[in-house]
Amino acid sequence: MSEETIIVSDSPDAEINAAIQKKIGWGFWLAISWVILITLLAILAPYLHLKDPRGYFIDIDGNGRPPYGPSFEHWFGTDKDARDIFARTLHGARISLIVGFSAISFGFLVGGTLGIIAGYFRGWLDKIISFTFIVLLSFPSLVLAIMLTALLNRSLFTISMILGILSIAPVGRLARASTLQFSDREFVLAARQIGASDSRIILRELLPNVVIPMSALALLGMAVAIVAEGGLAFLGLSVSQGITWGSLIQIGSDSATTLENAPWIAFFPILLLFLTVLSLNFAGDRLRSHLDVKESSL
Amino acid sequence: MNDSDPRTTTPLLEVSDLKTYFRTERGTVKAVDGVSFSLQRGQSLGIVGESGSGKTVLSRSIMGLLGRTNLIREGSIKFNGQELMGLSVKEMRSIWGQEMSMIFQDPMTSLNPVMKIGRQIAEPLMLHLGMNKSEARLTAEKLLTDVRIPEPQRRLNQYPHELSGGMRQRVMIAIALACGPTLLFADEPTTALDVTVQAEILHLINEQRVDRNMSLILVTHNIGVVAGNTDVIAVMYGGKIVEKAPTKTLFSSYKMPYTEALMRSIPKLRQASHTRLATIPGRPPDMVNPPLGCNFAPRCAYARPKCLVEEPGLTVTENPEHVYACFYPVGSPEYHERKLELSQRSDLLSTGGQN
Amino acid sequence: MKFWMQRVAMAILLLLSVSALTFGAMNVLGDPLFNILGPLAGDVNNPKSAALIEEVKAKYDLDKPLPVRYVKWLGDFATGDMGVQFSTDGQPPVSGLIKERIPRTITLLIMAQLLAVMISIPWAAITAARAGKRSDKISTMNSFFLLAMPNFALAILLKYIFSLKLGWFPLTYKAIDPYFERLRQIFLAAVTIALPAAAVYQRLLRTDLITTLQQDFILMARAKGLSRSRVIFRHAIRPSMFSFITVVGLNTGGLIGGSIVVETVFRIPGIGSSLVESVLREDFPVVLAIVILIALAFVIINVLVDILYSIIDPRVRR
Numbered sequence: 001m002s003e004e005t006i007i008v009s010d011s012p013d014a015e016i017n018a019a020i021q022k023k024i025g026w027g028f029w030l031a032i033s034w035v036i037l038i039t040l041l042a043i044l045a046p047y048l049h050l051k052d053p054r055g056y057f058i059d060i061d062g063n064g065r066p067p068y069g070p071s072f073e074h075w076f077g078t079d080k081d082a083r084d085i086f087a088r089t090l091h092g093a094r095i096s097l098i099v100g101f102s103a104i105s106f107g108f109l110v111g112g113t114l115g116i117i118a119g120y121f122r123g124w125l126d127k128i129i130s131f132t133f134i135v136l137l138s139f140p141s142l143v144l145a146i147m148l149t150a151l152l153n154r155s156l157f158t159i160s161m162i163l164g165i166l167s168i169a170p171v172g173r174l175a176r177a178s179t180l181q182f183s184d185r186e187f188v189l190a191a192r193q194i195g196a197s198d199s200r201i202i203l204r205e206l207l208p209n210v211v212i213p214m215s216a217l218a219l220l221g222m223a224v225a226i227v228a229e230g231g232l233a234f235l236g237l238s239v240s241q242g243i244t245w246g247s248l249i250q251i252g253s254d255s256a257t258t259l260e261n262a263p264w265i266a267f268f269p270i271l272l273l274f275l276t277v278l279s280l281n282f283a284g285d286r287l288r289s290h291l292d293v294k295e296s297s298l
Numbered sequence: 299m300n301d302s303d304p305r306t307t308t309p310l311l312e313v314s315d316l317k318t319y320f321r322t323e324r325g326t327v328k329a330v331d332g333v334s335f336s337l338q339r340g341q342s343l344g345i346v347g348e349s350g351s352g353k354t355v356l357s358r359s360i361m362g363l364l365g366r367t368n369l370i371r372e373g374s375i376k377f378n379g380q381e382l383m384g385l386s387v388k389e390m391r392s393i394w395g396q397e398m399s400m401i402f403q404d405p406m407t408s409l410n411p412v413m414k415i416g417r418q419i420a421e422p423l424m425l426h427l428g429m430n431k432s433e434a435r436l437t438a439e440k441l442l443t444d445v446r447i448p449e450p451q452r453r454l455n456q457y458p459h460e461l462s463g464g465m466r467q468r469v470m471i472a473i474a475l476a477c478g479p480t481l482l483f484a485d486e487p488t489t490a491l492d493v494t495v496q497a498e499i500l501h502l503i504n505e506q507r508v509d510r511n512m513s514l515i516l517v518t519h520n521i522g523v524v525a526g527n528t529d530v531i532a533v534m535y536g537g538k539i540v541e542k543a544p545t546k547t548l549f550s551s552y553k554m555p556y557t558e559a560l561m562r563s564i565p566k567l568r569q570a571s572h573t574r575l576a577t578i579p580g581r582p583p584d585m586v587n588p589p590l591g592c593n594f595a596p597r598c599a600y601a602r603p604k605c606l607v608e609e610p611g612l613t614v615t616e617n618p619e620h621v622y623a624c625f626y627p628v629g630s631p632e633y634h635e636r637k638l639e640l641s642q643r644s645d646l647l648s649t650g651g652q653n
Numbered sequence: 654m655k656f657w658m659q660r661v662a663m664a665i666l667l668l669l670s671v672s673a674l675t676f677g678a679m680n681v682l683g684d685p686l687f688n689i690l691g692p693l694a695g696d697v698n699n700p701k702s703a704a705l706i707e708e709v710k711a712k713y714d715l716d717k718p719l720p721v722r723y724v725k726w727l728g729d730f731a732t733g734d735m736g737v738q739f740s741t742d743g744q745p746p747v748s749g750l751i752k753e754r755i756p757r758t759i760t761l762l763i764m765a766q767l768l769a770v771m772i773s774i775p776w777a778a779i780t781a782a783r784a785g786k787r788s789d790k791i792s793t794m795n796s797f798f799l800l801a802m803p804n805f806a807l808a809i810l811l812k813y814i815f816s817l818k819l820g821w822f823p824l825t826y827k828a829i830d831p832y833f834e835r836l837r838q839i840f841l842a843a844v845t846i847a848l849p850a851a852a853v854y855q856r857l858l859r860t861d862l863i864t865t866l867q868q869d870f871i872l873m874a875r876a877k878g879l880s881r882s883r884v885i886f887r888h889a890i891r892p893s894m895f896s897f898i899t900v901v902g903l904n905t906g907g908l909i910g911g912s913i914v915v916e917t918v919f920r921i922p923g924i925g926s927s928l929v930e931s932v933l934r935e936d937f938p939v940v941l942a943i944v945i946l947i948a949l950a951f952v953i954i955n956v957l958v959d960i961l962y963s964i965i966d967p968r969v970r971r
Contacts, residue, residue: 131670134667135667135670135671135674138667138671138948138951138952139671139947139951140906140907140909140910140947140951141910142910142911142913142914143909143910143913143928143944143947143948144944146913146928146929146932147675147678147679147932147940147944148678148682150683150932150935150940151678151679151682151683152682223801227803230805230806231803231804231914234805234914234917235913235914235917235929236929237929237932237933246805249805249806249809252809253809256816256817256824259809259812259813260813260818263813270806270809270810273803273806274801274802274806277801277802277803278797278798278801281797281800281801282797282801285797361876363872363875367785387881390878391878391879392878393878394875394876394877394878395876395877395878395879396878399876399877400873400876402869402872402873402876403869404869407869407870408869408870408872408873409870409873410870410873410874410888410892411870411892412891412892413887413891421874421877422877422878422879425877425878425879426878470873473873
């Protein structure tokens with residue numbers, strides 16, 4: 001092709017990417033602000049003078065039988081048992097966010113370690129670890145989660161662990177791939193030359209280079225874990241007796257009449273869940289193109 | 299040229315002051331900057347220039363094939379008396395393939411890799427001439443025979459990757475000829491081909507032009523390619539036509555130093571094989587911020603202060619068909635003066651080197 | 654040939670590992686004896702209970718070591734004997750339950766996959782033709798929204814709008830209804846699975862189409878005077894389909910997971926909702942059978958797509 005044709009062909013994608021490369025954009029900060037806001041609300045929920053999330057607010061005089069629609073008294077309305085949806089949704093954020101955060105932390109800790117070990121030492125160790133990842137990825141994630149919740153007691157800890165196990169393989173694969181890539185670079189070879197120990201090379205040379213580009217994956221992974229917890233809770237298989245977004249949505253949609261007559265019961269938790277997942281996805285996506293991480297499989 | 303033929307008095311194509319700019323992040327690229335010429339039916343025009351001179355954009359701009367985003371296109375293009383400028387893409391489609399068609403540079407990438415040859419040739423036939431499948435197939439077979447492809451019937455069912463580069467270029471010519479266009483563009487039709495096939499393809503294009511009484515615009519960077527195949531040659535530099543003349547006149551009495559430089563870059567058989575090919579020093583001008591004066595001045599050995607500040611217009615020679623844009627053309631006193639200086643200097647250098 | 658053998662050998666190894674892991678987890682983490690007998694299982698001092706425990710242990714081979722039970726179970730499973738349901742006195746057997754329910758899930762998945770492909774191809778074609786323009790940016794935003802909506806939430810929204818408010822689709826699935834009526838009953842469920850999948854396919858195909866549209870042969874097709882839609886659908890789509898086909902194939906496995914939630918929302922008695930029910934009832938053989946079946950389908954689909962892809966594109970084999 002001659003030079004002119006290169007000028008002629010307009011490639012909008014390249015331009016868009018170039019624009020993203022330069023600045024991460026206000027959208028990223030908006031998304032991050034929402035995540036911080038919802039996290040703060042969740043942490044501070046018990047101190048915000050909200051209504052008791054487990055209390056019943058039957059209004060005998062005014063409104064007749066619950067569920068009550070959104071009003072000044074109950075911003076998001078109440079459910080069939082006259083429990084305040086606003087308070088419950090903010091309290092529900094606690095479990096959803098704790099599970100999401102601890103799951104992806106566990107995934108990074110275990111998956112990241114395994115991936116770096118596999119990529120750095122290679123050989124049979126790599127074969128075993130990689131095969132483990134493949135086995136873990138052979139279950140659709142929700143199926144594996146359901147199977148494990150069926151076998152264990154459903155405490156906050158076990159649910160977090162179960163969802164953490166699900167994120168081991170995707171995180172581990174990416175960590176392994178970028179370790180493979182970095183361990184042939186000059187600075188690692190140089191460190192080896194001067195006789196640095198394996199653990200020193202891994203901790204000082206590889207870890208920062210492998211983990212920082214993966215920070216985008218942490219945001220995306222947290223979104224996946226929150227959705228997975230929501231799915232489990234919706235099926236009645238998450239933290240038992242816990243208030244979470246998934247279980248609130250389930251209460252609001254357990255029968256067609258509830259959904260038809262009091263859609264707010266399900267819709268407000270759906271809205272918060274959606275906005276949170278959207279923000280995490282968006283921020284993760286922006287961060288990824290900013291850091292230019294090629295693969296994402298979470 | 300058939301000046302005696304009365305029908306040729308209204309030109310088939312008349313381009314006046316055509317400008318084609320692209321808006322980019324760096325600024326506006328003036329790829330074609332005020333080009334005018336006309337072309338009679340059956341006539342052939344060679345457009346010669348280095349890459350970056352705007353010749354490909356010129357041909358695509360005339361045909362209207364450029365993407366519309368960030369494009370500025372001004373001037374007038376009259377085809378068969380009809381003004382093309384301002385026509386919608388929809389209106390242009392009935393002209394494309396039927397009235398005007400184009401042979402592209404690279405036959406390796408310009409044919410659809412997952413579509414059979416036969417269908418690619420039949421497509422414009424069915425679209426423009428309303429043929430049914432079997433008619434189109436017969437015509438396609440005949441077209442393949444016309445472009446001298448052996449075993450045409452078998453080729454119809456083959457995919458492009460099963461053919462050699464030269465064969466694929468012949469297929470492309472067949473597609474371009476399919477609906478009997480009156481104007482054929484050939485954009486560097488031989489650049490991507492083996493040297494041995496190049497002459498055959500040029501010969502084929504020219505032969506078909508004569509047989510079908512088509513006009514041809516042949517775009518190339520190699521002035522040697524147009525030598526025997528066109529009636530008129532236009533030399534382009536920096537988005538402008540800098541010299542235009544009937545082929546014979548141009549070769550015998552070119553006026554632009556740039557044309558001279560292009561001529562010197564043609565490999566000659568008589569030259570000893572170890573002689574270095576003359577190349578033009580420097581790079582084509584930046585089309586976002588073109589030079590103030592003559593575009594070629596920064597690279598021109600004969601440039602004088604005037605060339606750097608003032609832009610030369612087109613001057614007509616004693617032959618009205620021959621125009622050029624230069625203050626101190628080949629043959630002028632200033633040219634000879636500078637040439638003498640240059641040869642003295644190079645003598646000095648070479649003798650100095652040997653001592 | 655060697656390449657295929659390797660893939661198949663790998664798949665078999667994977668299936669054995671997956672089944673061993675599932676079987677092991679079920680038996681080590683869970684307590685099958687308790688699942689069958691309930692509180693009686695702990696009542697070892699009562700001679701009557703103890704006898705019952707021994708009887709059940711012998712009946713379900715619970716007295717044998719784990720590897721032995723695994724091999725026996727594997728043999729039974731391979732021959733179609735998936736044991737009995739604990740929660741219903743063993744009737745119908747697990748294989749009977751699955752045979753009844755699996756066609757519904759398969760129908761749902763095929764319908765979802767067809768919808769996703771049918772939505773994504775024109776969607777990708779339109780956005781690729783207008784890449785970088787406003788409509789393309791709006792579409793990118795829409796797919797972002799779609800992918801941020803968890804499937805159970807999307808299912809509820811669709812059910813609320815199209816079943817409850819507009820009344821276009823029935824609320825319940827009835828196994829006795831005629832076939833086409835049942836297709837209508839699972840349509841919304843299929844849409845729920847299809848929409849996010851379509852967004853993923855669209856993104857991929859759009860990128861590949863944009864690359865194809867910059868090829869020389871597209872300019873050539875335009876120069877023939879072909880209309881825009883003809884250029885895209887006749888010339889650009891086919892050479893852009895390679896990675897699309899792969900991802901559609903691989904994603905079939907992923908959709909199985911989605912069907913669990915969606916079947917539950919739309920009350921479709923398929924494999925997915927059956928898994929949830931049996932987990933809640935702690936019915937160990939049903940959970941085991943379904944998990945293994947899903948993993949099996951998942952692995953086999955992946956291998957098939959791998960092999961298919963190597964047929965389409967021989968470069969992969971190198």
